[in-house]
Amino acid sequence: MASPQQTTGKTYMPAELLIAHIVKIQASISNLESLRPSKPVNSLFTQLVKLCTLPSSIDVQRLPADVQRMRESLIRQCGQAEGLLELEFSTHLTKLPHPMSHLNLFPYYTNYVKLASMEHQILFESGMMQPKRVAFVGSGPMPLTSIIMATHHMKSTHFINYDVDESANILARQLIAMDDDLEKRMEFKTCDIMDVKEELGSFDCIFLAALVGMSKEEKVGILDHIREYMKGGGILLVRSANGARAFLYPIIEEDDLHGFEVLSIFHPTNDVINSVVLVRKPVY
Incomplete structure (x- = not known):
């Protein structure tokens, strides 16, 4: 060997x-x-x-x-x-007096900070400066990307976080409840993204978490659904994986993105795990 x-x-x-x-x-x-x-x-x-x-x-x-x-x-x-x-x-x-002051206790917090910074830079270079409304699909009980984006990069943006698990959303709401600014600019909705239709057309930018759609078929079905209902000219940021990192997360390939205009594909070489695929729905 x-x-x-x-x-x-x-x-x-x-x-x-x-x-x-x-x-x-x-x-x-x-x-x-x-x-x-x-x-x-x-x-x-x-x-x-x-x-x-x-x-x-x-x-x-x-x-x-x-x-x-x-x-x-x-x-x-x-x-x-x-x-x-x-x-x-x-x-x-959520049991601490000021949860937002202790996010760095999470083992992968710095990884999320690096990933959010990278994603913001990619969005900025595509012309997406300060979107009014952003959706994050698959936000979980610790919606770190939304929190970091809202706190450091998109300081006037309204975030809608979608997750299928109500208990995850309850914790996420409690996490930001003490922060007046985030509490005003963040919503958490419990639903399957496949059941969200017209509302998808209200977002300037949509994030799709890496673990939403575990199989290739499921992921492609979700991408097709989002493309159908998002607005023309809207941006979709899809987290993927490359090389050995694909043992940790599913891969999205260009063939899976039919109907979208591919703007950027970035594969990190540092300790950030997710690749970033940025696409736009054409304006017909």
Whole structure:
């Protein structure tokens, strides 16, 4: 088996070695009694993230069928663990006197700050300076992107956060309740985005979280639905993954975006995990 190579100060991981490590970690994750935050859970997912952000030339589309099935299972496990982690931290923060002052306690907070900064820059370069209304689909119990965007980048924007889980929205509302400005500019709606129609036409910009639509078919169905109802000239920002990071999140390809004008595709090489795909609905 090939061994890791050093390139420009970083460890370059050959595909077969990377897959062997990931298969081993996924087997250990599958043997856990629960994916709630704990030392074993945190350790395994930390190892996984470190592996998947190493430089690699892996093309996940060309993986054997058994590895593809393992990857799909792993993405679902990552999504479940991420949801439970957010739930635990949001529950903890809402019990503090000033929750918004302690967001940095969340383990991946700096990652969200970097991702939001990157996304804002991409939006700015596309001409989306200060949108009036933004939707975030799949906001969860810790709507960090919306909070960071509203606080640091889009200081007059109104945010509508959609999630299918009412308990997640209850926690998210409690999280921002002590902040008068955010409380005025943020709404949380419990629904399946496939049931939202005309309202989608009211947004200048829509964010689609990486874990909304876990399978390719489901994701494409959601993209088609959003495109049908969003306004002409509106911007859609879709989070995707590239290379080994696609063991953590689903991939969106240009072929999945028919009917949209692709403005930008950005694949990070630092510790930010999500790729950013920016598209626009043409004005007919």
